Amino acid sequence: MTDITSRLLAVKQRIEQAAQRSDRNPDSVQLLAVSKTRPAEDIRQAHAAGQRAFGENYLQDALPKIAALADLDLEWHFIGAIQSNKSRDIAQHFDWVHTVERVKIARRLNEQRPPGAAPLNICLQVNISQEASKAGVSPDEVLPLARAIATLPNLRLRGLMAIPAASDDVAIQRAAFRALYACQQQLIAEGFELDTLSMGMSDDLEAAIAEGSTLVRIGTAIFGTRST
Known part of the structure; x- marks a missing residue:
C-alpha cells in the first residue's frame, strides 16, 4: 500500500x-x-485507490496533467482564481468550477463551453468571513449573482463554496460553515435547485460536515506536505 x-x-x-x-x-x-x-503519478496512485474527483488551482499546472491522464475516467474541478484570459481553457477542460464570483467570468465560461459538452457545473465563491484578502462575493450579493447565472444555458449552478478565516476554534469554524449553509438555504427558498456545499479542508473537515458540507476539498491530508 502506497x-x-x-x-x-x-x-x-x-x-x-x-x-x-x-x-x-x-x-x-x-x-x-x-x-x-x-x-x-500521484493522481494515478489516488485513482488506483478509488479516487475520481480532483481539484486544481493553477491552470498552467493542471492542463499537462489533464492531458497525461486522459486515459483515466477523472472528474476535474477548478478551485483557483479565474483570470479572464484563462477562462477558455477552464471552460474546455474542467467539469466543475468552484470559484465564480463575477457575472463577467460566468458569461465567458458560458460562451466558451464547447458545443455539445455537458453544462459546466458552477459553485459561487462566497467570502463568508468578510476578509479583505479573500476572494468571493459577500452573502448579500449571492442572490443577484445566482439569478444572473441561471440565465446562462451552458452553466449549471450547483451550490456555494467558501474558504472561511482560519481558526483552531471548532465553534468559530462551525459558525462560518453554518453561515454558508444559511446562504444556500436562502437560494433554495428562492427556487434554486442546489445540491452542493463545497466547504471544509484538511484541518476543518469535521466542522464542515457537521454544518452540512456535501464536498470537502482535501490536499495535504492525502498527498502530504507540498514541496512548492
Whole structure:
C-alpha cells in the first residue's frame, strides 16, 4: 500500500466518522482530492485507490496533467482564481468550477463551453468571513449573482463554496460553515435547485460536515506536505 493510498483511506475514515456523528449518510459527502502542484503519478496512485474527483488551482499546472491522464475516467474541478484570459481553457477542460464570483467570468465560461459538452457545473465563491484578502462575493450579493447565472444555458449552478478565516476554534469554524449553509438555504427558498456545499479542508473537515458540507476539498491530508 502506497503512502497516498493509506492517507486517502484515513481521510475517508475521517469523513465517515464525522458524518456518523452528525447522523448523516457518509455517501452524502464527496471527497475532492486537491492535487495542485502534484505530479500526474500521484493522481494515478489516488485513482488506483478509488479516487475520481480532483481539484486544481493553477491552470498552467493542471492542463499537462489533464492531458497525461486522459486515459483515466477523472472528474476535474477548478478551485483557483479565474483570470479572464484563462477562462477558455477552464471552460474546455474542467467539469466543475468552484470559484465564480463575477457575472463577467460566468458569461465567458458560458460562451466558451464547447458545443455539445455537458453544462459546466458552477459553485459561487462566497467570502463568508468578510476578509479583505479573500476572494468571493459577500452573502448579500449571492442572490443577484445566482439569478444572473441561471440565465446562462451552458452553466449549471450547483451550490456555494467558501474558504472561511482560519481558526483552531471548532465553534468559530462551525459558525462560518453554518453561515454558508444559511446562504444556500436562502437560494433554495428562492427556487434554486442546489445540491452542493463545497466547504471544509484538511484541518476543518469535521466542522464542515457537521454544518452540512456535501464536498470537502482535501490536499495535504492525502498527498502530504507540498514541496512548492
